[in-house]
Amino acid sequence: MLGLNSRDFKLLMIVIFMTLAAPILLNPFPVDSALGESFNAGYPALMQRFVIFGLLAVGFNILFGLTGYLSFGHAAFLGVGSYAAVWMFKLLSYNIIPAMLASVIVAALFAVVIGYVCLRRSGIYFSILTLAFAQMSYALAYSVLSPITNGETGLQVYADDPQVLMSAGDPVVPHLFGWEMNSSVTWNVGGWQFVFQNGYYLAAICMIIGFYISIRIFRSPFGLMLRAIKSNQTRMSYTGMNTKPYMLAAFVISGMYAGVAGGLMSAMDPLTGAERMFWTASGEIVVMAILGGVGTLIGPVLGAGIIKYLENIISKINSDILHNWFAFMPDWMDNLLVNILYPFVGKGWHLTLGVLFMVVVIFLPGGLVQGGQKLGALFSRKSKSSDSDATTAGTANTNTPAE
């Protein structure tokens, strides 16, 4: 189906279902309940972030997962894409089509230049070069490029902007031919509340398309060449393959994904600043991919979702909420537990992320996807009891790197 083998097709279907049903799946608790207040994640602003960062991580994985080249400046493309989109809003209209096109094209051009320079080196030198480029872009956006980026204030749309394609009745928020990004339908069922927002669905569809394209790339001859480059670049050249254009193509595709992600961010909220290009943003993308599982199809999406969930959910938890959880315990125990957990919640959510990241990297070098596979293997072994697993030893299925 859709040119995919049955396993990949199943995976795609799961991703489509999860993203389309996210407004329901992520709001499992009634709105006004304590659990709902703490753990519901089905509100549009957060779900947008899930899919936009998911898309970003999927694109990053095409470079890092397939070729092994670790870009530490990927947020630069995100930033450039955001700026390009806001400029289209300023110059043309709030329609997101020209904005998204501009995001992709500008990010691609940017990636060609940066890629051409950075790919002269490999390994750690490549990473440092990309980092340097991104930090340079960040610094430039704050200083000499202020006329384009609006410096510290951030780029936004003003009433006196040309917006030459705007006509009288057009919406004054980003829209797709009148379909406004920030409008939504709310569905109340008992104590539950589900919000279906246009913007989220647009971003979700972009993510699904991006995910589908990434599966096709993983299974294509091009994907095979990239994996071969990762495995042995020397053999690649002595086999008559020019690794440079392959690498550049991977870099540019990856940068285009980031450009789309940046464009989507602007479409959700037409305001952008240089901090989107800061190195911590690039680092976050790397962490997402590694946490989920580098080189696997679903891993980066998973990693992006988990990090954005932790960031938003754990950072909301404060000591009052903790005390509420442990209210049934004796006071001394309650206080002890709250004191232990307190550093890990609220502003300390990075600490939780750090611990999680270390545990994953040490015990599951293949990321959470590997964890899932191990669990799956454990269960199937239990159910099949002594079924021999000799077939898995030292074999690899030709066309299916682990999903």
Place this chain on the structure above:
Amino acid sequence: MGILEVKGVNKRFGGLQALGDVNLSVAENTVHAIIGPNGAGKSTLLNVLVGKLIPDSGSVMFDGQSVLGRKPHEINQMGISRVFQTPEIFADLSVMENVMIPCFARRDGAFRMHAIGSVRNEGDIIAQAEAILADVNMLAKRDMLASALSRGDKRRLEMAMCLVQEPKLLLLDEPTAGMARADTNNTIDLLKEIKEKRDITMCIIEHDMHVVFSLAERITVLAQGTPLVEETPENIKGHPKVREAYLGEAQV
């Protein structure tokens, strides 16, 4: 004129003259062996031929064109494939994928953007890859990860990867080093078979005289970076200069 003409090639590594005025002519469709003690410069010579090293002076002509200054992938596309002394394979890929990549290189050239179609649908590539795996008796291992292969199988895989390109010139750097006797004999048979099946020129570096005398039509003896003699196998046995170069090494 041979298919490969090396003239006056010099290469220094600091104070060491690794290659000193090397002249070599390899005739088309022959097996040419290069022998010589360790450190004689044999691998260095191959590195020059495949574009890994640029000589300080001299010329290297292949098929009427100079290879000097060309990149390794360009030289490969001209028709020179190389088996390395320590196998260079794609360790993280399956055996099948390892041989499919040279098939793609041969069909699509040094670069082709082929990002949407599935590898599974590349019928002709799969057929070629399977045929060569059958030739080297590795079809049963097609789905194994290359890193899980035995040493001998890794060498055979690398040889299959080179052969499937149907190169005009195949360079082999000690293809049987570290192999058991049986494996060595298999390799000799394989190379002989290849030689019979297609037009191919081979240039083989070897320590094992059994291999050399089973395969080679011409033999060049290299010592301290300089060719001493070039002869037929019959005439090389007992050649005084060869005895001299190999003094203390294996009996010739």
